[in-house]
Amino acid sequence: MNNVLVYCELTEDNRIADISLELCTKGRQLASQLQGRLQAAVMGNAVNSAAESLFAYGVDDVFVADDSRLSPYRTLPHFNVLSKLIETQKPDIVLFGASSVGRDLAPRIASYLRCGLTADCTSLEIGSHTDLKTQTTYDNILMQMRPAFGGNIIATIVCPETRPQMATVREGVMKKEIFDANYRGTIIPITLDASLDAADKAVKILRREIEEQKVDIKGAQIIVAGGYGMGSKENFELLHQFARLIGGTVGATRAAVDAGFTEGERQIGQTGVTVRPKLYIACGISGAVQHRAGMEQSGKIISINTDPDAPINAIADYTIIGDVMTVIPQFMACYKNNLK
């Protein structure tokens, strides 16, 4: 069957996680191209309204498993339910978030089904593939693009022979878009069987600590990001002043986070968050591929750097050659003047 199934993650307050809505948006596109149905699996406790919320994203069938043993997420209970669902529904494609949940569950499912799984895809398309050895052509299969080798190359991966074709995608890489606010699909309850009991007993959660998300860097329209070139934690304070003035949020490169200039939750790039703000101001950032992978889809990019040859300048709309500690105050003054 040409169906696309999205495994949906739930937030702490039992809503569908953004990453899963992003996958439904992409899944809708893929399912339409394949002339198949978009399906979603929602597993948790009291998840009816979460399940209903998926229809606006164009989901045709929402499979719901509602049981207290499925919340909070644990590997084996979810594995138990999802692996059986995939075996009976036989979707062509299954998508997971590349989150701590998706990256825990998807490989175990792929191993059980003996199918391929591509991690951390940045792009998914339907296309055809010809095996050069056998000269066999496979039409309408999933082209899975992902950065590899520390982000130095982009690989296109296909799984022509096995089904389903499975992929994980990082949060923020794909767009989340309402398909049709009035779209209606069907809720299909999943019948749980006795095997869930054994899965339930394997691992117990003793306690959980959920941290408030302090920084919403993903939703920011303007990001002022600092790199190792900022020089110190104290200098990073200037970025906060700058961000406050222009209504932005402070981001950072891995090098700046590793150097202790700022908190890890501000990290942008392949190992951090992927962002697409309308304005990205890169301050003292050289622009390693891993960092660029997380911000190059920004609307406008300004680079402030002493090095005219910094790689980030190649993707910047404006490059200001100069020291961040003098250029930023100058720019702030100009901005204030122009607002008057």
Place this chain on the structure above:
Amino acid sequence: MALKIVVLAKQVPDTHNVGADAMNADGTVNRAALPTVFNPEDLKALEMALCIKDSLPDTSITVVTMGPPRAAEIIKDARSRGADDGFVLSDARFAGADTLATSYALSQAIRQLGHVDLILGGRQAIDGDTAQVGPQVAEKLEIPQITYAEQLIDINEKEITIRRRLERGAEEVKATLPVLVTVTSAAADCRYPNAHRLIRQAKDEVRLITADGIDADMDRLGLKGSPTKVKKIENVVLAHKESVVLQPTEAALNELSATLIKEHIL
């Protein structure tokens, strides 16, 4: 009381120190130009095993890796840090394996060791970043998995308690052994090699085990056993935009901020 522990490890190219000659002209990876390292998170997994051995001294630690014969270097390294034993799965028939075929080979090798209480490994390797092999080995051995472990809280001969990272927070989980645990970079750093151990075992050869030694279905190994195929590899090329280069003069910055305000960007 003693446990039998397996540590899964990988020798990887040092992608954090990629030089200009790291890529061949055709876009493939020039592995010869890259120094190799013990995958960082696997070293953290080894440290967790060594901590358990500190408290339960009769515990045995076997390090298992798959790779070319030179991957024996990391087995020697692990032994000098305190591991008891180790071997390399090395055979042309393992080559070209994706995570599914790799996890099959590793799980078959572990089965040959008899009863194992605990399997530890890094969450992911820096040359692939997939984080798949751990959970897949656990599935093949039909044991539970605990991923994203950052701290060992407690262990006895029956149960293990682990603190693991969540997207936004952490949780403490308890599992009955045997179990497979994958360790993140937040876990404790590995202790240094011990000079005496280093010298003592320098001449000890590392066992290389071929596909014939793990009772494997040959169709599930290497390229043949790998459902994922690489269709295309592209170098990351910067899309060169029309970039306006400015000197930080007052006039230039004034104009830039005025433009951004006019375009509703600021």
